[in-house]
Amino acid sequence: MNLSIEPVAPAHFEGLWRALDTVAREKRFLAFTEAPPWESSRSFYEHIIANDQCQVVAVADGQVVGWCDVLPGMGQTRAHVGTLGIGLIPSARHQGIGSRLMRAAIDGAWTRGLTRIELSVRADNANAKALYERLGFELEGIRRRSMRVDGVYHDSLAMALLRRDDGG
Template sequence: MNDIDIVPIAEQHIDGFHQALDTVARERRYLTFLEAPPLESTRAFVRDMIDNGHSQFVAIADGAVAGWCDIRRHAQPIHAHGGALGMGILPAFRGKGLGERLIRTTIEDAQSKGLVRIELNVHADNARAIRLYERVGFVREGIGKDFVCIDGRYLDVISMAIVRR
């Protein structure tokens, strides 16, 4: 798994990021999307992340995006010390330590830019992700009951955060 590079996202990664996002979204299990937004919306999102210095990294395997992790600083001044984390890994690359490499790189970058609080929401049935988040220091802060409904199936969501001052 060490032959996969973790790099800051760049313009040339946008199409691959969009494809990876769509693949994970269409699994209908992990993300708040059921499919990726249109490519132009994804392009605008990534350009905004780059232009505003938000932390976003991609895992590159054989020239293709195999996963991503991003932390977007909150816009409101009273919340600007924190940001929200999102990530995904293509199915073939799961369970091999790539998620931990990605999340640690992204958290370190965000904290170097002054973020104190990083938060996320995870579906309560996503045990693998919850273990990863706890392993890198996230703690559970609350549960949203029936927070998500996918194909008529209601899921709780666990809110987690890591705070370092």
């Protein structure tokens, strides 16, 4: 398999949207249970590029198989904070691609001057939680009943990574 981790570019948009839709429809991992409509997704990706925000994709043999982004929120007091999101289509999991995506996105976040990366992960998502811990994220709390899927509530974990003083 020919795999590369690349900054998102217009050529990736459709594949990225399809990958998001695939993972969302599993209904076990993401806030979405299907991808947002194509037009709004494309605008969202264009906004990321136009504002030099941090999003990388994993491309395997020409197909987008996953993504990781660290995106800013609103407000001057939160300008140093990015929120991380990641996903791989099922066939691309457990091969170290998640770690590679995360390392690239974390480096990209620090390069852009962020000093805190936070995320939210469903409490029963052991694979993702283990990956985050391996990369240094620490548990900050539990968001109770923060997700509801088909009428069933799920807690999620609040985790964060702070940039070290030496920038690493």
